[in-house]
Structure formats: structure tokens, C-alpha cells
Amino acid sequence: MTLFYILMVALAISIPFFVKTIKQGENAIILTLGKYSSTVGPGIVFLIPGFQSCQRIDLREQVINVPEQQIITRDNVGVTVDGIVYVQIMDSYKATFAIANVYFGVVSLAQTSLRSVLGTMALDETLSNRETINAKLLETLDRETEKWGIKVMRVEIKRLDPPHDIMESMSKQMKAEREKRAQILEAEGYKQSLITKSEGDKQSQILKAEGEKEAQVLRATGEAEAKIKIAEATAKALELESVAASAYFTGAAVTKEQLNVIQNSLGGGNTKYILDSDILTSISKTFWIK
16 A cells, blocks of 8 residues: 555656647647657646657747847937837748747847848938838838748837937927918918908909899880880770771761861952862762761
């Protein structure tokens, strides 16, 4: 019984040496007598104590900080730059045996790549083209780290600060630009208001003139129509009087009137009158009828 307990205690002590648990998101490099044997995934791995060992590799995406550094731009301005690199191990064998410290290698390569990229750009370009810088760094790092079994996912510049005196100058310049834009906008607004007011006055005068013109036309048209109505009424009255006179001065009435005219005309004197034959005929007919 004592021997059994001794064996159980020895087994419990030795289990961690020949039984390993690989977690999800990890791989393990198995070494036999210091030589690469295999790569295993998540689960339980049995090792021969004293002959085999394993080295865990984290396959999850890692965030690596690129330390702050001073970089001289193309126009000889020193800027302070740091950043972040997102990487993931794609090949456990290369990440273990192709380089001694893969993450330190990524950081060092990111720093040198930053100096190379920013050294070819002017200060204004570095401040306004961060996306271009990130893209160039990503391309360079991904190409160079492929041989280490590393995939560079993203590269981001966190800080890119020029010297303090240049920042003050830039601040003053930006303030002057803002004031200039404000004055321009104010002048444009004043100009636009004057133009709008002038256009409004012009349209008002045009509308007023058109209104007066239409009023004069309407008055002239009304007067002309009134005159036409009066003329038509006068003509109608004359026409009715003419019809009435024609009806009254027909037949015997006309003859009688003619006799009155003759009588008044021949009332005396030695004047001789020549009468139309039609009148004599009418008179004779009249007397005959009577």
C-alpha cells in the first residue's frame, strides 16, 4: 500500500512533464532532443520526459507598440513619431526558427521603415498624408516579415508631432487663415445682400411700371369702349328717329307739307317759281282725292 501511494505521488509530480495542454488559439512546436519534430494544435500533447519538449505559439492577432522616435523630414524638420502594428503569426515554424525574437524584429523593422518613409516627405506631406504613410508602412512590413511567418494586418501612426516652435507658427498661420476666410465670407455676404437688395428694387420698379402700364391700357381701353358705346347708342337713336320720320312724312303728309312750303313761298310778289312735275302730279292727286 505504501508503494502504491509512492507511485501515485510520483505520477502526479511527473504528469506536468509529459502531458501538456494546448489552448484554443495556440500551436505548439514539439522538439525531440532539441530538434524540431512536429507542430500540434489545441488539445492534450503527450511528451517523453527528458527527451521531448514543446514551445507554445500564440496565433491570435497581436498589438505591438512602436516606441516614440525622432525623425528628420526631407525639409530638415524633426518630428516625433510613434505607432501601432497589428500582426499575426501564420507559420509557427518560421516564427520560431527563422528569427530569435519575432516581435522585437517587427518593432525594429517598423522603426526603420518609418524613418525611410518619412525621410522622403516634407513636413506638410507628413501631416496631411497619414493614410499614405500607413499604406507604405504596411506594404513594406508585410513584405519583409513574410519570411518570419508573420502577417502584418494594419499599421497606424498614433503621434506625429512637429517641434514646438513650428506648432506655434502653424497655429498662428491657421488662425490667420481662419480670420481671412471669415472676412472673405463676411464680404461675400455683404456683397450678396447688396446684390439681392438691388435685384429686389429693380424687380419692384419693373413690377410698378408694368402695373402703371396695365392701368393706363385698361383706362384707355375703358374710355375707347365707352366712346364706342356712346357712338353706337347715338347712331341707334338717329336710326330710330330716321325711321320714325320716314313713317311720318310719307304719302299725304309729305304732299301737305310740300303745299305748305309752296303756299308760304308763293304768298305774294312778282317772283316766278318753277315746280317739279312730280310735285304737281302729287298735288293734283291730292286735290282729286279730296
